[in-house]
Amino acid sequence: MKKIIEELLSKGPVVTDGSWGTQxxxxxxxxxxxxxxxxxxHPGKVQEVAESYVNAGSSIILTNxxxxxxxxxxxxxxxxxxxxxxxxxxxISKRAGGEKAYVFASVGPSGKVLMxxxxxxxxxxxxxxxxxxxxxxxxxxxxxxxxxxxLAEAKIALKAAKETGLPVIVSMAFDSGKNKEFTFMGHTPxxxxxxxxxxxxxxxxxxxxxxxxxxxNICKRLKASTTLPLWIKxxxxxxxxxxxxxxxxxxxxxxxxxxxxxxxxGADFIGGCCGTNPDFIKEIxxxxxx
Numbered sequence: 001m002k003k004i005i006e007e008l009l010s011k012g013p014v015v016t017d018g019s020w021g022t023q024x025x026x027x028x029x030x031x032x033x034x035x036x037x038x039x040x041x042h043p044g045k046v047q048e049v050a051e052s053y054v055n056a057g058s059s060i061i062l063t064n065x066x067x068x069x070x071x072x073x074x075x076x077x078x079x080x081x082x083x084x085x086x087x088x089x090x091x092i093s094k095r096a097g098g099e100k101a102y103v104f105a106s107v108g109p110s111g112k113v114l115m116x117x118x119x120x121x122x123x124x125x126x127x128x129x130x131x132x133x134x135x136x137x138x139x140x141x142x143x144x145x146x147x148x149x150x151l152a153e154a155k156i157a158l159k160a161a162k163e164t165g166l167p168v169i170v171s172m173a174f175d176s177g178k179n180k181e182f183t184f185m186g187h188t189p190x191x192x193x194x195x196x197x198x199x200x201x202x203x204x205x206x207x208x209x210x211x212x213x214x215x216x217n218i219c220k221r222l223k224a225s226t227t228l229p230l231w232i233k234x235x236x237x238x239x240x241x242x243x244x245x246x247x248x249x250x251x252x253x254x255x256x257x258x259x260x261x262x263x264x265x266g267a268d269f270i271g272g273c274c275g276t277n278p279d280f281i282k283e284i285x286x287x288x289x290x
Contacts (some may be wrong), residue, residue, distance in 0.1 A: 002167035002202050004102060004141055006203030008059060009229060011102035015285050016060045016271030017053035020106075022248075023277060024049060024064070034076035036068045039088035046089075050096030056278035057269055057285030060269065061101045062144060065089040066108040067149045069118070069131045071119065083134040083254060104142040105135040107157055114152050115185075121156055128160035130165035135164070142167035144231070147208045147273075149173050149184035150190060153197050167270065169231050169269075174259050175209030181218065189218050193225035208273045211250055212258045216265050223228060223266030232267040234258075236275030250273025263288075 008014045015206065024035050038046050046064050053061050065075045067073065071283045078085065086105070093103040110127060112119035135143060148154035154170050161168040172192050177181045182187065189206070196204045204226060206218050206259045212234035220232055237250035255272065261272060270288070272280045 002142070005167050005202055005229060007269055008095055008102070008145075013267065013288050014059050014269045015057050015281060016052075016269050017058040018048055018064055018224040018272035018276035018278065019236075019274050020064055020066070022141070022275055023052070026165070029099065032100050034067060034078060035074070036064055036066065036073070036085050036089065036220035037076065037078060037081075038079070038147040039064050039078065039085050039092060039161065042279045043088060043092055047092045047096050050093045052278040054096055054098070054282055057103050057283035058100075058271070058281055060104050060142075061097055061153075063089040063093045064134075065104060065131070066106045066146070066272065069107070069110055070127045071110040071112055072108065075139050078196075084132055086131055090135055094139060102141040104144045104167075105138075105140040107131055107135075107143055107145045107148055107161065109149065109153060114150060119259075121152075122230065124153060125126050125160055128157040129163065132161045132166075133166050141219045142169065142202075144169045144171060146171040147173045148175055148235075149175075151187045151195055153182070155195065158196065158199055158201055162200055169203040169205065170196050170201045171205040171207045171233065173209040174206055174214075179288045180210045180214050189221035190225045193222045194225055194236075197226045197228055201225075201228060203229040203231050205233070207231070207233035208235055211235055212255050212262070216258065216261050218267040219262055219267050229268040230266050231269040231275045233271045234261055235273045237281065244267070250275070251281045252279040256281050259284055259287045
């Protein structure tokens with residue numbers, strides 16, 4: 001386990017941050033805009049999001065770099081801005097975090113499917129290595145590979161990220177099957193935990209995919225299959241379309257009702273994903289302080 005993670009966990013459960021996408025949308029991000037491009041065009045608004053989580057009690061904040069790999073950026077015509085966008089994303093969060101919060105840079109999936117031959121393992125490795133190197137050079141404290149549905153892709157991203165020497169956490173999205181206990185590609189929590197532990201992740205976990213009530217069982221199953229710390233970031237329920245807008249109907253108080261149960265199930269890092277905001281982080285912080 002890397003020193004930063006040991007230091008964080010030595011003080012008890014760690015509060016991470018909440019959603020970035022929904023927060024940027026509230027600040028004017030358009031539906032067809034690339035959120036990560038705002039690191040260059042609206043750095044002040046991105047920093048406001050990061051600062052709101054630091055002020056709410058986050059000990060770790062992420063970066064606005066979830067889509068900042070070459071393949072994902074290509075869809076927005078920004079594939080030549082990989083280093084620039086990742087560097088700006090890390091620097092923005094570091095300014096916001098100051099001495100109060102560590103910065104773990106967000107790495108999301110490529111959007112391509114290995115199984116269908118859309119991309120090769122070699123191509124994916126190079127794509128993730130390019131992003132990871134930019135993140136390290138910008139001064140991030142760690143890397144969080146998140147919202148992964150394909151374990152094979154997650155392992156490639158992990159390999160590339162580990163070569164930076166930074167702490168690397170890998171988080172999968174369990175959103176499929178009758179009880180939402182599989183990833184989209186059919187991986188179970190046990191399979192994920194065993195494989196990612198073997199591949200050398202510093203912590204593993206689950207984010208996105210479903211509301212917090214479904215994460216208790218996922219957390220228990222991950223805990224039973226690994227000795228690594230667990231990273232848990234649920235959505236504020238499942239999204240619903242109301243008046244042509246995506247809304248999440250779980251309140252911060254309702255979300256917080258499950259925090260103790262998640263801690264009892266083995267969670268070490270707790271935050272929120274889609275639909276959550278600084279109010280959710282305040283509620284989590286309050287419970288962990290108590």
